[in-house]
Amino acid sequence: MAFLVSGTLRVAAQIADAQDSLGRKGKYSVQGPRVALNLSSPEVSASTVAILESVFQTLGFESCQRREASVQDFLEELAGFREQLDAHGVPMGCVLVALVAPSGQLRQPQKLVRELSGCEALRGCPKVFLLLSSAPGAAPKPGTFLTGLSELCGRCPHWSLLQLLTEVFCRTAGESSGATYCPVLQSSLRGALCLGDVDPWGPEAFREELAQFQARLDTRRSPVSCALVALMAHGGPQGQLLGADGKEVRPEALVQELSHCRALRGCPKIFLLQACRGGHRDAGMGPTALPWFWRWLRAPPATPSHADVLRIYADAQGNSSGGFTPGSCDQADILMVYAAAEGCVAYRDEKGSDFIQTLVEVLRATPEGDLLELLTEVNRQVCELDVLGPDCNERRKACLEIRSSLRLRLCLQA
Template identity: 85%
Template sequence: MAFLVSGTLRVAAQIADAQDSLGRKGKYSVQGPRVALTLSSPEVSVSTVALLESVFQTLGFESRQRREASVQDFLEELTGFREQLDAHRAPMGCVLVALVAPNGQLRQPQKLVRELSGCEALRGCPKVFLLLSSAPGASPKPGTFLTGLSELCGRCPHWSLLQLLTEVFGRTAGESSGATYCPVLQSSLRGALCLGDVEPWGPEPEPSPSAQYDLSGDRAALFLAVIRDRPGAQRDVEALGGLCQTLGFETTLRTDPTAQAFQEELAQFQERLDTRRSPVSCALVALMAHGGPQGQLLGADGQEVQPEALVQELSRCRALRGCPKIFLLQACRGGHRDAGMGPTALPWFWRWLRAPPATPSHADVLQIYADAQGSSSGGFTPGSCDQADILRVYAAAEGCVAYRDEKGSDFIQTLVEVLRATPEGDLLELLTEVNRQVCELDVRGPDCSERRKACLEIRSSLRRRLCLQA
């Protein structure tokens, strides 16, 4: 009897482990089946689709499906793909979906992403979306992004996908009409993701000096924080201020700004940087306030300001051209409270096995927005700013609540702990670790007694690795 119970527990524990693909702390285990799907509109060139197939094969995707459909039918195709995966009734290793369409036709890509994110077979597994725009009448040959991705996937299979994409972004970025075009990635990954057909946990690659941002110049930080009626906000300001001082940032703090003051302070910050005699190598802006239902920031006067307008304000700074610009946004982006996705077995059974906690519904997704021909059309880029060298970190997924209590916010406090522990690390990888820790938390808001989950959203157009160690 004891042998039977022991065997049952062992098998059940293996099933529980398979439900969460973060098999090792901070690193995805992608040993299960890998499935890739390409959805392309009829206008997309054959050579572009063929190169995508080659990239998928290089990355070790055994099953590679390809379908041609109008953009209006993409959602229906993804629904069928999801049903196919759920019918498989076994945990997956990873899924990669490429959506290729002419510029401007894929207007609401988040609907397509959400359709697959709810797939039970993919719970806890990395889901990668490659959203490629293609200009009508453009060259049939794939551009710099796809060719660079193909070459690096074959040459550096042991790199994490975020490292690999940053290198590709550096090769792809180009000047057009006075602005810098660059692909953008949007990540809610909770761990390092390596898709090469090699042992992924070998030594990390040593970056060359040219592959990292040069931060030998001045560093400047601006904190715009609404403290009034936001318990714990002062704790966040103090913790982040101490971290910035350790990392060598000259910090300016403005508390309880109105909506207009948010814009004015950003404009003055930009002017001060442009008129400095010594070169500036990095800027950090922390925006902490209540958030509106559509992701707006609310000033101390209750009026709204769009965070994208603040990002654009700093992107025009001449002193920061080619330098990293970091935005930390601690604010709600809507009123949704995510209960997460949990195991489907009997609750008492999973509690007995100490199964992994519920996974936030928005976690484990990586979206890459790029142009198939490498031009500056920016057809799929989220937001209104497509310039390079910008890193935005949101404390909550789109439409969701950002949690905070008297001790501070989960996002800022965890960020400070992680960066203090490993200041020499690549910032994108460190932020992924911050997200992992935040996703593991069970939170209860002041007006909600049930457990809820939180998940960060990281948007990056960085072209080099970014290390903040002073």
Template identity: 75%
Template sequence: MAFLVAGTLQAAAQAADARDSLGRKGKYNMQGLRVALTLGSPEVPAATVAALEGVFQALGFESWERREALAQDFLRELALFRKQLDALRSPVRCALVALVAPRGQLGQPRQLVQELSCCEALQGCPKVILLLSSGAGAALEPGAFLAGLRELCGCRPHWSLLQLLTELFCRVAEESAGDIRCPVFQSSLRGALCLASEEPWRPEAFWEELAQFQEQLDTYRGSVSCALVALMAHGGPQGQLLGADGKEVQPEALVQDLSRCGALRGCPKVFLLQACRGGNRDAGRGPKALPWYRRWLWAPQPALPSHVDVLQVHADTQGGSCSGPAPGSSGQADVLTVYAAAEGCVAYRDEMGSDFIQTLVDVLRADPGRDLLELLTEVNRRVCELDVLGPDCDEPRKACLEIRSSLRRRLRLRV
């Protein structure tokens, strides 16, 4: 009986896991079977089919098949594919279906999309549909489009699929001669879809993304008035950002690197850091006990974080214990860094997100024309008043921002 109950519970857990592949971190769980299907008309060139298989492989699909049919029979073939998936015993994490037919024969693909969405094995899982036109009159040659996608998958393995498509669309539009031809995607995804096996936030990815961002700024023909960079990751005991591979990078090194950007010389550079800076879980400090005859006059005051209400002014040295630009250098000026936690403390977040980021968004929306330092001070006030519960403790904990600024002028994000 115990074995039967355990088996039933395990089967129920697997079914629930398959139906809800979206994790709490806002990213689809890709640890499982991925299936792909090429559904093409007889006129589709063999080179296009080979290019599709290359994309499937680059995106990490272990299983794919090809079916040939007339465009008017695509719905019937897709229904057979759906039944095939429903008959599988193992959960399916993602399905990618490529529909290739001469231009004008696909028409409205709503029925095809609905047929795939009815698949029980894919309920709660991402379903990707590529609609490609082949032959004379096609606005975009499928082979070139697929080759560009495969190339991006190789050089940007940590990007989500939406990021890859956006970059691909940009390249297609830039390479179009005469009238700009740009693909379009429609998305109802509920989270990030990262198909590569590589984790998206390795330290190398931080450097790579920042280098690409700096390159775009340096080649930008117009003037840049401000740069804002948000870094969100796990943090180590010394404040370093941690990657899934265990490698580390100091956020101050990233700040220093971007400060060398020529396009940002003399411009404000704002960094938002949502990451732990140590393992201390601040229980806060309560107010001083009042005599009994005064307690009824004042309402009880909440506890405050241990690091609150402090202003440090470093007149001749870089603030903080981490290395940074030399004092007095141009790289030290005009930098505003906001940490989600005090030095040595945990930065809390839950399945709804970060209290720091959410509060910042609320405050900015309410008064976007106000001085940014004043807005951040208001954000800190609200964060300090919150009681947070960490995943490893049932007792309320406190959080406090740390704001470092070498701005030389007042900064308003909206005039």
């Protein structure tokens, strides 16, 4: 009987997971059909409608419907659209609805949004609404918002939709004339929504993101004093970062991506890496038998076996090494902080990363301190923790690894 109940629960869980487009990874699965609707009033220009359809196609929406109606009939049109989706018979992957009308006419958009919220075919699926106002009269050229959205959708397919919109908002606010204008979004999404064909956490996305970051820095008019990059991913046995697609990239290659940045020449570049560097789970060095007895005696906790080591790579004659030092970058002014020692597991739980949380606490307590000294304090606190991995019932130890080629003291706050 217990076997039957267990099997039934397991099957039910699998069915529930299949029906839940969010899954367990904090990211929407949009493998089902993607349907878009362009609902516009007769006053909207043809150029605006055309660029919207181009955006739909770039985002991978196979079915793009176009309907023209007065604003008063928008609710009725959405009701018909909902019935069509429910009659389709299969769960949708995502729906995108563009509602375009002259300025001031979309007075109660929440009623239009609620019309699709009750759609059975869209239960648990992301529903995206573009509420666009358009100037009546002559057909104007599409503004910064639409042109920027169209360009970014094609150039950055691995970005999440929230990333895309944030960048578009920045451009729109920067190019608006007169009073500052910026679009607004309201979100109740429960996970990341990426509509492109590239996984937002793949190695290619890491490299592309850093290339985009470098390009933005090089085009800045004001000088840059410091750059900080946090890389969080699964890690391979040789220290490589693993994307969600299983492909690999060396963190040193990502560091080199920024070494060519003109704006960062001579400036400190900080990299925080939260990723496993192997599968070893360090039990530490110290009392392990009868742990309750040692705690009663207030014995010092076990020490990570990789702790208390300082290694310095240098040429005795002060010459250039003429190449890469194994495991490091032949580049000055770089600070890399690994959440785990070489070959070891990097731990995190439902609350997040012990490394990142401890770093935040230390920086808040002493924001004006020397960063290398603060990171040493972070490592001390991390080394004192007893961690418990998801597939290990015994307490384990963690230890940071700090690699620095900084040429000056670095204080993030004066």
